[in-house]
Amino acid sequence: MGNVNAVILGTGRAYPEGVITNADLETMVDTSDEWITTRTGIKQRHRAADNEYTSLFAVRAARQAIERARIEASDIDLLICATVTPDQILPATGCLIQAELGAHRAAAFDLVAACSGFLYGLTLANQMIRSSQSRYALVIGAEILTRYVDYTDRGTCVIFGDGAGAAVLGGTTSERGILSARIRSDGRYAEQLFSPGGGTRLQPTAETLSGGMHFFKMRGNELFKVAVRSMIEVSTEVLTEAGYKPEDIKLFVPHQANQRITDAVADKLGVDSSKVYSNIAMHGNTSSASIPIALDECVESGMLQEGDLVLMASFGGGATWGAVLTRW
Ligand code: ACO
Numbered sequence: 001m002g003n004v005n006a007v008i009l010g011t012g013r014a015y016p017e018g019v020i021t022n023a024d025l026e027t028m029v030d031t032s033d034e035w036i037t038t039r040t041g042i043k044q045r046h047r048a049a050d051n052e053y054t055s056l057f058a059v060r061a062a063r064q065a066i067e068r069a070r071i072e073a074s075d076i077d078l079l080i081c082a083t084v085t086p087d088q089i090l091p092a093t094g095c096l097i098q099a100e101l102g103a104h105r106a107a108a109f110d111l112v113a114a115c116s117g118f119l120y121g122l123t124l125a126n127q128m129i130r131s132s133q134s135r136y137a138l139v140i141g142a143e144i145l146t147r148y149v150d151y152t153d154r155g156t157c158v159i160f161g162d163g164a165g166a167a168v169l170g171g172t173t174s175e176r177g178i179l180s181a182r183i184r185s186d187g188r189y190a191e192q193l194f195s196p197g198g199g200t201r202l203q204p205t206a207e208t209l210s211g212g213m214h215f216f217k218m219r220g221n222e223l224f225k226v227a228v229r230s231m232i233e234v235s236t237e238v239l240t241e242a243g244y245k246p247e248d249i250k251l252f253v254p255h256q257a258n259q260r261i262t263d264a265v266a267d268k269l270g271v272d273s274s275k276v277y278s279n280i281a282m283h284g285n286t287s288s289a290s291i292p293i294a295l296d297e298c299v300e301s302g303m304l305q306e307g308d309l310v311l312m313a314s315f316g317g318g319a320t321w322g323a324v325l326t327r328w
Helices: 022-026 033-040 054-068 093-101 114-130 187-192 206-210 220-242 259-269 287-300
Strands: 005-014 019-021 044-046 078-082 107-111 136-144 162-172 177-185 251-254 309-316 320-327
Touching: 005 054, 005 114, 005 177, 005 287, 019 022, 022 033, 033 259, 044 162, 054 093, 054 136, 054 162, 054 287, 078 093, 078 114, 093 107, 093 136, 107 114, 114 136, 114 162, 114 177, 114 287, 114 309, 114 320, 136 287, 162 287, 177 220, 187 220, 220 259, 220 309, 220 320, 251 259, 251 287, 287 309
Parallel strands: 078 107, 078 136, 251 309
Antiparallel strands: 005 162, 019 044, 136 162, 177 320, 309 320
């Protein structure tokens, strides 16, 4: 093929049935529905049961994406699972998903970029397809964040939820597909959102577990400002590179971190609020899963039509951030 673009051919999503409402959280920590709603926009978040695990939802989302892309699992030659909450340390959750799907031809691996994981995955898949290294790529964002949430820490437990979203990409020589993609990181922000225990630096012991060292620790307030600034910068870069202005966008699908972050980014970018997709009220922050879940909801509700210009942007622990501009 000549100039090949990578286009999203199908999307899918899945999440646990269990939910934690703001009223539930009021009984667990010193918080209120009013505080959570006005400071984050969140009303409820899904929470996996003890016998549910990340790949379970990843596989469900992936099956739907594969079906909607009208391909077979065996057609996939690249499988990227973006997650910070893998089933286990070894092997990669991507390999477990591959086996379950029967995607035996795929190179499968995990990608750790927190909330930016899905856009990191899209960016890599885009390049693999453009360079003809890959024909069909499956990019998944899947998280069971509630396993790492400290339900005595009101600053983190109100925002995180569980779920998975997936997208199948293939090549096209049409005008559609990914027009511009940028990913960035800055490890100097590592300790603004991190899980100190459980790895080789602070290996899991009875003490680290009882001390809650495996739970996420977050300086949310400091991250907030960096998130807004970084998402605006990288979104402007992809728009400029592709030769578009914010007003050209049909739909802005940001990572669902906090409604106030979304509103600030859209406002400063100059994207009208009617073009901004938000589902944070129902899902909370599902990290790498939030953008693919949102995309699938947009497709299902008819908000996304072929030819629409879609901007996605994210910011997450690391810190990592990125933006992808695509013609649907
Ligand atoms: N209920 C009631 N009060 C609360 C709660 C709560 N759940 N949480 C914090 N507070 C209090 C604080 O103790 C503080 O009280 P004080 O003034 O008496 O000290 C006050 O509210 C303000 O606290 P802030 O931390 O400044 O609150 P903020 O408005 O920043 O909201 C939040 C906190 C929701 C975490 C916000 O900072 C945020 O969303 N940050 C960004 C998170 C993010 O983007 N993370 C990266 C992506 S996630 C990933 O990568 C997995």
